[in-house]
Amino acid sequence: MDQKIVFLTIVGMLAVTYIPRMVPLVALASRTLPEPVVRWLSYVPAAVLASMLFPALLLKDGQFDVTPSNYFLWAAVPAFLLAWRTKSFFGTVALGMALVAAGRYFFG
């Protein structure tokens, strides 16, 4: 593999990744946005997190998996409850990982 071409590709990846990260922040932070836009943006965090999380929990290799062997899905139930009750990042991550590890250890 030609490492010079790899490097140039990485530079291109840098440009197309950084510009969309930077432009809205620099352009919008100093402005007072119209109320409907602010309201719309206030739903972005919940929407974007759920769009990444749901497929991770419900799909396995692109297929729906709600069988008992989908530990990602079942571990999410107590993890959600713990996060809701305690608001603890660390506790939620530790419990989720422990449950997935336990599922794999005891049930394969």
Next chain:
Amino acid sequence: MTIDAVAGEKSGSPMMAAARQVAPIVMGYLPVGAAYGVLAQQAGLSMLNTVLMSILVYAGSAQLIAVALFAGGVTPVSIIATTFVVNLRHMLMSASLAPNLKSWNKWELAVFAYEITDESFAVHSVRFARGDLNKTTCFGINAIAQVSWIVASFAGFLAGASIPSVEPLGIDYALPAMFIALLVMQMKNGLHVLVAGFSGLTAIILIKAGADQWSVILATVIGATFGAGVESWTKK
């Protein structure tokens, strides 16, 4: 609109607060970054390019996809175009953080934007909603997170094919579990729960329809529009 403070986060110095709040990100980044390093090594990237991609691009899923495309002999233009589509969601994250950072100057914003990832965005949006806008903590969280990503990439490259599987420890669940905690912290009222469910299911439908790479940004746009629409409809 209040959000319960995460236990103990009000105490200590700004850097200590950053270290505490970044810990779950680091736990998630170490295994994923190492996996990226291993795959980059196997795909034939040099050590320098492997680490440079984590320094310059710094986008987990896009880096993993790019490595797979390199291994498959895909042209640079296609790799760059795919990266653009996959990372376009960061544009919405950046726009959503902007209203909180009115007092920052353009250079600070430009530097901060460099390290907006799914994970750092999620942590900052929860912090900002809580009123925690400390600049040192903001940059501290971003810097520690990216350093852990770079170190993990490098370690993964060195370990190459001999890296032991992370699955028995459940480490591959660190990121989904973190998203669960962050999503719960976004649930300010019933409409947020509805928007989350709606967006998540939309993303799944889009993936099943074959729009894998567009699923997150499209589902986010549709979900946020749904939320804003329902809000203005019920207020009338």
